[in-house]
Amino acid sequence: MTDGSESAKLPPKDDFSRWYNELLWMAEIMDVRYPVKGLYVWYPFGFNLRNRVYSILRELLDVDHREAMFPLLIPKDEFMKEAEHIKGFEDEVYWVTHGGREPLEVPLALRPTSETAIYPMYRLWVRSHADMPLRIYQIVNTFRYETKHTRPLIRLREITSFKEAHTVHPTWEAAAAQVEAGLNIYREFYRRLAIPVIVSKRPEWDKFPGADYTMAVDVLMPEARTLQVGTAHHLATNFSRTFGITYEDPNGIRQYAHQTCYGISERCIAALISIHGDDRGLRLPPEVAPIQVVIIPIIFGESMDVIEACQRVEETLKTRGLRVNLDLGDERPGAKYYKWELKGVPVRIEIGPRDLEKNSCVVVRRDTAEKRSIPLEDVGDVVLELFRAIHENLFNIAKKRLDESIIDCDTIEEAQEKVSSKICRVSWCGRRECGLEMEEAVGAEILGIPEGRIGRGRGICPVCRENTEAKALISRTY
Amino acid sequence: MTDGSESAKLPPKDDFSRWYNELLWMAEIMDVRYPVKGLYVWYPFGFNLRNRVYSILRELLDVDHREAMFPLLIPKDEFMKEAEHIKGFEDEVYWVTHGGREPLEVPLALRPTSETAIYPMYRLWVRSHADMPLRIYQIVNTFRYETKHTRPLIRLREITSFKEAHTVHPTWEAAAAQVEAGLNIYREFYRRLAIPVIVSKRPEWDKFPGADYTMAVDVLMPEARTLQVGTAHHLATNFSRTFGITYEDPNGIRQYAHQTCYGISERCIAALISIHGDDRGLRLPPEVAPIQVVIIPIIFGESMDVIEACQRVEETLKTRGLRVNLDLGDERPGAKYYKWELKGVPVRIEIGPRDLEKNSCVVVRRDTAEKRSIPLEDVGDVVLELFRAIHENLFNIAKKRLDESIIDCDTIEEAQEKVSSKICRVSWCGRRECGLEMEEAVGAEILGIPEGRIGRGRGICPVCRENTEAKALISRTY
Numbered sequence: 001m002t003d004g005s006e007s008a009k010l011p012p013k014d015d016f017s018r019w020y021n022e023l024l025w026m027a028e029i030m031d032v033r034y035p036v037k038g039l040y041v042w043y044p045f046g047f048n049l050r051n052r053v054y055s056i057l058r059e060l061l062d063v064d065h066r067e068a069m070f071p072l073l074i075p076k077d078e079f080m081k082e083a084e085h086i087k088g089f090e091d092e093v094y095w096v097t098h099g100g101r102e103p104l105e106v107p108l109a110l111r112p113t114s115e116t117a118i119y120p121m122y123r124l125w126v127r128s129h130a131d132m133p134l135r136i137y138q139i140v141n142t143f144r145y146e147t148k149h150t151r152p153l154i155r156l157r158e159i160t161s162f163k164e165a166h167t168v169h170p171t172w173e174a175a176a177a178q179v180e181a182g183l184n185i186y187r188e189f190y191r192r193l194a195i196p197v198i199v200s201k202r203p204e205w206d207k208f209p210g211a212d213y214t215m216a217v218d219v220l221m222p223e224a225r226t227l228q229v230g231t232a233h234h235l236a237t238n239f240s241r242t243f244g245i246t247y248e249d250p251n252g253i254r255q256y257a258h259q260t261c262y263g264i265s266e267r268c269i270a271a272l273i274s275i276h277g278d279d280r281g282l283r284l285p286p287e288v289a290p291i292q293v294v295i296i297p298i299i300f301g302e303s304m305d306v307i308e309a310c311q312r313v314e315e316t317l318k319t320r321g322l323r324v325n326l327d328l329g330d331e332r333p334g335a336k337y338y339k340w341e342l343k344g345v346p347v348r349i350e351i352g353p354r355d356l357e358k359n360s361c362v363v364v365r366r367d368t369a370e371k372r373s374i375p376l377e378d379v380g381d382v383v384l385e386l387f388r389a390i391h392e393n394l395f396n397i398a399k400k401r402l403d404e405s406i407i408d409c410d411t412i413e414e415a416q417e418k419v420s421s422k423i424c425r426v427s428w429c430g431r432r433e434c435g436l437e438m439e440e441a442v443g444a445e446i447l448g449i450p451e452g453r454i455g456r457g458r459g460i461c462p463v464c465r466e467n468t469e470a471k472a473l474i475s476r477t478y
Numbered sequence: 479m480t481d482g483s484e485s486a487k488l489p490p491k492d493d494f495s496r497w498y499n500e501l502l503w504m505a506e507i508m509d510v511r512y513p514v515k516g517l518y519v520w521y522p523f524g525f526n527l528r529n530r531v532y533s534i535l536r537e538l539l540d541v542d543h544r545e546a547m548f549p550l551l552i553p554k555d556e557f558m559k560e561a562e563h564i565k566g567f568e569d570e571v572y573w574v575t576h577g578g579r580e581p582l583e584v585p586l587a588l589r590p591t592s593e594t595a596i597y598p599m600y601r602l603w604v605r606s607h608a609d610m611p612l613r614i615y616q617i618v619n620t621f622r623y624e625t626k627h628t629r630p631l632i633r634l635r636e637i638t639s640f641k642e643a644h645t646v647h648p649t650w651e652a653a654a655a656q657v658e659a660g661l662n663i664y665r666e667f668y669r670r671l672a673i674p675v676i677v678s679k680r681p682e683w684d685k686f687p688g689a690d691y692t693m694a695v696d697v698l699m700p701e702a703r704t705l706q707v708g709t710a711h712h713l714a715t716n717f718s719r720t721f722g723i724t725y726e727d728p729n730g731i732r733q734y735a736h737q738t739c740y741g742i743s744e745r746c747i748a749a750l751i752s753i754h755g756d757d758r759g760l761r762l763p764p765e766v767a768p769i770q771v772v773i774i775p776i777i778f779g780e781s782m783d784v785i786e787a788c789q790r791v792e793e794t795l796k797t798r799g800l801r802v803n804l805d806l807g808d809e810r811p812g813a814k815y816y817k818w819e820l821k822g823v824p825v826r827i828e829i830g831p832r833d834l835e836k837n838s839c840v841v842v843r844r845d846t847a848e849k850r851s852i853p854l855e856d857v858g859d860v861v862l863e864l865f866r867a868i869h870e871n872l873f874n875i876a877k878k879r880l881d882e883s884i885i886d887c888d889t890i891e892e893a894q895e896k897v898s899s900k901i902c903r904v905s906w907c908g909r910r911e912c913g914l915e916m917e918e919a920v921g922a923e924i925l926g927i928p929e930g931r932i933g934r935g936r937g938i939c940p941v942c943r944e945n946t947e948a949k950a951l952i953s954r955t956y
Contacts (some may be wrong), residue, residue, distance in 0.1 A: 067522060067529070073514055099623030121509060121512065136522060141550055199494075
């Protein structure tokens with residue numbers, strides 16, 4: 001189905017843009033040849049990976065959220081209700097203006113995000129204290145008319161897999177706690193993908209249109225760029241006032257509800273691919289790998305013994321619930337190695353006549369290329385142990401790279417010089433003017449004040465020279 | 479969340495339209511109050527049911543199909559390539575004409591179905607014999623600008639859950655076999671929903687625009703109307719010629735591929751609700767019921783013993799993997815019965831002090847209202863046995879009703895009279911003129927020649943008076 005991938009060669013990962021585009025195609029994640037800019041096709045292999053990743057997200061959300069589904073089309077009058085929100089989106093919205101050959105009475109927006117589709121319903125659903133907290137999510141396609149350079153999984157005109165949660169609470173504090181709960185879900189989600197994250201409070205000028213404040217989850221991609229892979233917004237009563245979402249408090253007085261929303265898109269898959277992949281292709285954490293183990297017989301001519309041994313191993317692993325592929329194709333073993341490495345299969349098992357004589361097999365880790373000969377009878381236990389080790393190793397490699405990428409810069413000049421290869425940690429007084437000036441001078445973006453120790457430390461704002469105890473991260477972004 | 483459903487009363491099922499609309503709302507399947515005609519909101523409970531139903535569909539398809547995902551937006555030039563196809567859809571297509579405040583260079587159609595989005599990709603994916611059979615499906619939202627009366631789950635402007643499979647084969651015969659394989663999947667799917675079906679070859683004038691022939695799956699809804707709940711189309715080389723989908727045959731000659739496509743929408747949920755439901759609400763087959771068992775303590779005042787016994791039963795059933803809800807709410811038992819019957823929970827378990835004295839509990843079937851007292855220690859086995867019995871009973875009731883609804887009519891007058899309460903079985907020579915005249919005179923639609931015995935039998939076409947051995951079914955449809 002890849003028509004020719006066999007003969008193509010993956011560029012080295014250092015050549016990231018080319019590596020990324022070629023890998024998406026060669027590993028059958030996405031086909032970029034759809035005849036509209038910014039729209040891409042999920043190959044079955046990619047979609048399988050996508051489903052496994054989103055299963056984790058569903059599992060984490062389903063603990064105290066419920067999945068629902070709201071319409072894609074939003075009537076113009078509803079869409080235009082919240083002033084800040086419109087300002088943030090009006091240049092990016094696709095409009096449906098015709099049905100059949102007739103113009104529509106009211107133009108319909110393709111949702112760029114679903115606040116204005118969901119909140120008219122929340123107005124009907126929330127009446128009293130007993131209806132809160134209301135925690136609902138949906139996983140849907142959303143649309144942005146991107147005029148910038150589009151890129152598969154990262155900057156799209158159709159976001160095919162937008163998970164958006166929308167919650168309602170009686171108080172500002174309860175909503176703030178939910179923002180934190182949402183972020184905890186995201187931290188756990190990315191931990192399951194072996195991806196370390198930075199969580200920051202976005203600067204005022206970069207928050208979600210209509211939000212009180214925005215928290216964001218960023219990851220470190222190749223070339224020292226960060227990618228925003230999740231956001232959580234405290235909406236306060238900004239939308240509830242517009243859409244009339246109220247409840248009766250214990251004193252019988254109607255109050256505006258406080259809301260939050262938080263989202264993750266298929267950028268999580270872009271991060272998964274880009275952070276773990278190497279010169280040979282994908283490296284997938286076993287939990288989400290569509291194929292977890294590939295078994296390759298090493299045979300020359302007839303060798304039923306070897307094939308039967310492979311089948312027994314396949315059976316053993318399937319009994320344990322693993323996703324196994326026994327590759328009995330005609331290609332040489334080397335070609336098979338290449339193919340399955342490209343697809344990120346975490347563990348390869350090789351069995352040849354000499355292994356069989358010793359009642360053993362060779363197991364090879366995709367992440368380290370480490371090979372071991374093990375007794376055939378241990379294969380189930382060893383593979384599960386390797387899964388844990390591979391997940392941990394992928395996380396540790398990424399964590400080390402992230403930690404080493406964050407460096408302190410005392411001056412704007414220093415940040416300017418380092419930002420092409422590092423995430424710069426800079427003292428910042430928190431003022432808008434200073435922040436914008438820094439972004440302009442460094443030619444990169446302030447992610448915000450990160451949570452935890454890296455966000456704190458005495459220093460001097462390099463713009464206004466005032467003392468401050470806050471540290472901001474600055475990086476080039478997508 | 480239903481704001482007031484407690485006080486509302488479900489109309490009797492004989493008053494079907496009202497029953498259907500009220501039930502969707504009261505059982506929290508869909509909210510019809512979204513501010514655009516023909517667009518509806520899936521409540522979490524309804525969406526949970528939807529996911530369970532679609533899990534069955536995925537399970538059946540995943541045996542030899544692969545799931546993928548193609549874009550929603552189709553450029554006008556691709557959409558306009560297949561002449562018959564356009565004719566069939568041009569009055570129903572929504573057009574996106576603007577991105578932000580600018581008009582688009584090429585208008586984009588919201589897919590009414592995805593042939594014209596998928597086949598430009600198949601052109602790239604299919605090169606040789608080895609690429610076939612190609613069997614891919616997606617589950618996506620599709621759009622129809624319906625000008626007729628819309629109805630939730632049945633006639634929609636956004637079909638939120640369209641499962642469409644698209645396959646490619648070297649020969650006409652292989653594609654015909656795939657149409658039959660697709661129908662077998664649908665037969666099994668509906669059997670799992672306890673729904674009997676009729677499979678017919680649609681008349682020429684009612685086939686899919688661009689198809690060689692169309693097979694359809696119909697079910698019997700209340701009021702003797704049939705609902706088309708699945709179709710499978712043999713596309714022959716009609717689309718492959720337009721989109722250039724070819725392969726090289728063993729002699730090195732390029733041949734056009736043969737294609738099929740087959741689809742199911744959320745009408746399957748409409749059928750599930752309408753066929754099994756009764757005056758008290760939903761009756762769900764246990765396999766798809768979001769809640770399979772509800773446990774209700776029968777207590778007056780304090781009664782920790784009873785609650786503990788309920789918790790033990792809950793635990794026992796959860797250990798067996800069942801979806802159980804222990805209702806410890808403050809309402810009277812009668813109010814709880816009403817609420818869970820409305821939501822179609824297949825089995826209710828009641829435990830009161832007197833049951834506990836005997837170490838027993840009462841189990842109540844939703845489908846028959848039959849009550850039994852059973853030993854507490856048997857509860858796991860009894861519930862699983864009841865699940866099988868409930869599924870079988872729901873199927874048998876529906877099958878009996880379907881069989882009794884099909885009656886032979888020798889004349890058009892007879893069909894005309896009977897069609898308001900029956901599906902009419904009429905001899906038909908197969909000619910278009912006779913068929914259309916019959917439809918017109920009877921005021922109903924020819925479903926086609928059904929497969930199996932009911933489609934055969936000697937008789938005389940009531941229009942042209944010729945002898946024929948084929949029988950057509952005529953019914954009022956949605």
